[in-house]
Amino acid sequence: MRHNKFIDTLILKPMSIIYGMVVALRNRLFDWGILKEHTFDVPVVVIGNLAVGGTGKTPHTEYVVNSLMKDYRIAVLSRGYRRHTKGFVLADKRSTPNDIGDEPYQIYQKFGHEIRVAVCEKRVKGIRELLNIDPSINLIVLDDAYQHRYVKPKASIVLTEWNRPAYNDDILPLGHLRESIKGLMRAHMVIVTKCPSEIRPMDVRIIYEHLNLFPYQRLYFSHYRYGSLVSVFPDEVKYLPGLDWMTGDDSVVIVTGIANPRPMIRYIKSKKVKTKVVRFPDHHNFTRRDFEAIRKAFKELDSRNKYIITTEKDAVRIANSPYYPHELKSHTFYLPIKVEFLTPRMPKDALMFDEELRKTITRPSDIQ
Secondary structure (H helix, E strand, O other): OHHHHHHHHHHHHHHHHHHHHHHHHHHHHHHOOOOOOEOOOOOEEEEEEOEOOOOOHHHHHHHHHHHHOOOOOEEEEEOOOOOOOOOOEEOOOOOOHHHHOHHHHHHHHHHOOOOEEEEOOOHHHHHHHHHHHOOOOOEEEEEOOOOOOOEOOOEEEEEEEOOEOHHHOOEOOOOOEOOOHHHHHHOOEEEEEOOOOOOOHHHHHHHHHHHOOOOOOEEEEEEEEEOOOEEOOHHHOOOOOOHHHOOOOOEEEEEEOOOOOHHHHHHHHOOOOEEEEEEOOOOOOOOHHHHHHHHHHHHHOOOOOEEEEEEHHHHHHHHOOOOOOHHHHOOEEEEOEEEEEEOOOOOOOOOOHHHHHHHHHHOOOOOO
16 A cells, blocks of 8 residues: 555656646746736635635535625626536526536525526636626625636635645645645635534644744634435425434435535434445536436335435435436435534634625725
């Protein structure tokens, strides 16, 4: 195993160095003004990360939207990863995950009655289209756009995961980073996500020291609060089971198609139920064969009460598939998550996240 890891490092390290140099040059071109950053009359909030996937961008985007939508007319713009369309698409009641991508579809399902949701590979074009369609929009939230520097944000939020912080990672393809940790210099706020509910002051201090942020940057810590189970097919169920009601005699098939399902799997297993995990890649498009694998795993469970529990992001793809087995629908639920900010010992001048975000959005000029 060590030998294989050594060989992988030997092969991938030069590729990571070359990739890192290309990304660093691109960032320099923006810093020097050779590549142009566009500004808009409305504030833009960018949410992203340095790593590829798994840090919790969508739940934190939903948190930002929920926090600000009472005071702003918000539009959320994403590229719509793995959608089956091209160009600018404005979400509406007829949209599907294939039209706009699973994450924008999830956001639209929750907030579409109060905000605009759209997708476009070119964010500058997407913002212009949104403002042309709805001039009342006065705040744009860009999901997963930290490296998309053609738009200059008023507030940039970078996420890094508790169990895989950016300072312990390597640049692609050796590691998971899209750019080096120096990229944090552009951030206004950094959030350490998926933290344990209790954080020791020593851990906070170590993270502060490793991230080495500037005085104007703010560091926050968040974790997930899991909600009650929700039916993926509400017309098919007469009651909603609760994880806390289940016993060791109950069984669960956990179905995931996200980058890092480990926290959810640990949470469900902590309930002492029998579990079987069926795992797919991030943003997976489910096929008939996949659903047959889920059906087989479900049938193999030897319990009186059997359930299928998936993530909210996977649920939108499952619910919109015509191939999901009808006999599984009444047994299929998703586990919603909610972002909560922790309050470990912080510098005395640090504001709570919501307050700091509002302050950053409304200040006269950006920090250079």
